[in-house]
Amino acid sequence: MSVAETMTAPEAPTQADIEKEILADARKKKALAVAVPLGTALGLVLIWQIGVKLFGVPTYIAPAPSDVAVEFVAKFDVLMQNFWPTFFESVAGFVVGNVAAILIAVAFVHSRAAEQAFFPIAVFVNTIPILAIAPILVLIFGPGMTAKVVIAALICFFPTLVNMVRGLQSVSSQTLELARILSASKSEVFWKMRLPSSLPFLFSALKISATTSVIGAIVGEWVGADLGLGALIIDATFNFNSPLLYATVFTSSGLSVIMFALVTMTERMVVRW
Amino acid sequence: MNLAQTTSTGAPAGAPPSALAASLRGASVRFGTFTAIEDMHLDIEDGSFYTILGPSGCGKSTLLRLVSDLIPAASGEVSVFGKTTEEARLAREFAFVFQDAALLPWRNALKNVELPLEIGRKRGVDIPVGTRTPRELLKLVGLEGREDAMPHELSGGMRQRVAIARALVCQPKLLLMDEPFGALDEMTRDRLNLQLLDIWRETGTTILFVTHSIAEAVFLGQKVIMLRAHPGRLREVVDVELPEPRTIKQRDTQEFNAYCGRLRELLETC
Numbered sequence: 001m002s003v004a005e006t007m008t009a010p011e012a013p014t015q016a017d018i019e020k021e022i023l024a025d026a027r028k029k030k031a032l033a034v035a036v037p038l039g040t041a042l043g044l045v046l047i048w049q050i051g052v053k054l055f056g057v058p059t060y061i062a063p064a065p066s067d068v069a070v071e072f073v074a075k076f077d078v079l080m081q082n083f084w085p086t087f088f089e090s091v092a093g094f095v096v097g098n099v100a101a102i103l104i105a106v107a108f109v110h111s112r113a114a115e116q117a118f119f120p121i122a123v124f125v126n127t128i129p130i131l132a133i134a135p136i137l138v139l140i141f142g143p144g145m146t147a148k149v150v151i152a153a154l155i156c157f158f159p160t161l162v163n164m165v166r167g168l169q170s171v172s173s174q175t176l177e178l179a180r181i182l183s184a185s186k187s188e189v190f191w192k193m194r195l196p197s198s199l200p201f202l203f204s205a206l207k208i209s210a211t212t213s214v215i216g217a218i219v220g221e222w223v224g225a226d227l228g229l230g231a232l233i234i235d236a237t238f239n240f241n242s243p244l245l246y247a248t249v250f251t252s253s254g255l256s257v258i259m260f261a262l263v264t265m266t267e268r269m270v271v272r273w
Numbered sequence: 274m275n276l277a278q279t280t281s282t283g284a285p286a287g288a289p290p291s292a293l294a295a296s297l298r299g300a301s302v303r304f305g306t307f308t309a310i311e312d313m314h315l316d317i318e319d320g321s322f323y324t325i326l327g328p329s330g331c332g333k334s335t336l337l338r339l340v341s342d343l344i345p346a347a348s349g350e351v352s353v354f355g356k357t358t359e360e361a362r363l364a365r366e367f368a369f370v371f372q373d374a375a376l377l378p379w380r381n382a383l384k385n386v387e388l389p390l391e392i393g394r395k396r397g398v399d400i401p402v403g404t405r406t407p408r409e410l411l412k413l414v415g416l417e418g419r420e421d422a423m424p425h426e427l428s429g430g431m432r433q434r435v436a437i438a439r440a441l442v443c444q445p446k447l448l449l450m451d452e453p454f455g456a457l458d459e460m461t462r463d464r465l466n467l468q469l470l471d472i473w474r475e476t477g478t479t480i481l482f483v484t485h486s487i488a489e490a491v492f493l494g495q496k497v498i499m500l501r502a503h504p505g506r507l508r509e510v511v512d513v514e515l516p517e518p519r520t521i522k523q524r525d526t527q528e529f530n531a532y533c534g535r536l537r538e539l540l541e542t543c
Contacts, residue, residue: 174375177343181369182392183362196379273378273423
């Protein structure tokens with residue numbers, strides 16, 4: 001009885017009011033989730049700025065954030081000129097490495113023999129430090145873009161291979177029994193069950209390789225290139241141009257963040273369960 | 274006590290095959306050296322609701338998997354509607370409902386129900402289409418308006434109902450259910466039991482229903498198939514002669530409890 005009374009009482013909050021409040025609450029939480037890490041980062045930059053100025057650290061050892069910002073604006077055209085080659089190498093390496101890994105994972109899942117034959121080789125290739133293999137690849141493919149793409153692809157390859165194999169095998173035994181009861185063909189099992197099940201696993205791997213592909217391209221550029229963020233890093237280091245070095249480092253991590261964000265956005269559109 | 278009447282286990286082969294949904298003749302199942310089912314003779318009459326009860330390890334699930342061509346018989350013969358299990362599978366004579374609903378998480382409820390109609394379509398397989406559309410089947414299981422819901426948005430009971438709708442989409446003549454309500458709370462289970470009885474009456478399909486609950490076995494089954502363990506063998510088939518249609522209230526009757534008591538006794542001596 002009392003419940004009914006409060007429900008109809010004029011001062012009682014209506015359903016719409018409650019929903020509005022919940023929405024406002026959610027918005028507040030979302031804003032906080034952005035504000036807290038942003039504030040922390042700004043605070044750290046501020047401490048860095050004050051520290052450098054207070055202790056009179058020479059610019060070539062550690063530039064103040066203000067110096068880096070000034071350099072970033074002044075040399076923006078140079079940074080962009082070097083940004084695009086690295087961007088293309090990273091994206092090309094990302095695509096090549098992941099497509100290869102996905103195809104080989106499919107082969108592994110369908111053929112035990114293929115997995116037994118090639119998986120140890122894949123592990124071996126993965127154990128070679130990328131810094132050791134980069135000069136070899138530059139020797140083979142020359143100083144052009146190809147070597148960098150191959151290095152970026154190589155660094156993407158292994159995590160995706162391992163995750164994709166797991167993903168394709170992650171179909172539950174009852175789902176496979178269901179497929180059998182329905183007399184599904186091998187390709188139906190693959191397209192309707194295995195491939196969709198593997199997507200969450202695939203995207204975990206793609207998030208890793210979105211950032212590592214940039215590292216691969218930059219390592220390739222260190223070994224031999226006259227254009228690209230990696231080449232600019234070497235150049236700035238040898239010229240003791242620390243503000244430019246820092247600006248380049250931030251640009252390359254910015255590139256990684258863009259790649260990561262693109263993959264995450266794609267994941268949200270594709271994996272909706 | 275003449276409540277529970279025991280039918281003979283090894284029925285003579287003279288019965289017309291059309292009246293049998295499934296038939297086992299000395300069927301055995303072995304996994305390596307382990308014998309899961311040994312020398313089983315069993316006739317499943319068309320249109321009846323059978324429940325399968327027995328101690329753990331008695332091969333309840335194995336029996337369903339044997340009938341549904343998921344595992345082969347090591348010896349003996351198994352036929353479904355007079356065909357081999359493989360022929361029956363290819364003709365979609367039976368459908369299976371698993372313990373966990375086994376829904377595809379990336380498909381909404383309706384798309385999950387439609388799955389059996391998609392499998393084989395591009396290969397030109399002649400898929401038997403039921404008289405009810407997937408939408409109507411979702412309505413039948415009480416999920417009207419939830420067609421677009423993703424499996425993770427549904428409760429365990431709702432997921433299992435989607436799985437039942439999916440099993441019915443090709444209008445199977447035999448429905449195999451492997452502890453479908455085992456993981457649900459009692460109230461949900463009661464509701465789904467009643468719903469399943471309605472579906473059974475409406476569709477006229479034969480049901481083989483594995484459970485580990487004695488009460489559920491008596492409440493649902495016209496016949497309770499009792500198995501014994503190590504190795505899995507048929508113990509007996511108990512006819513349950515409770516007034517139809519079954520109601521929840523029947524569970525408080527002496528008759529119902531007498532059946533439960535008898536089955537419990539049989540289980541203890543398995």
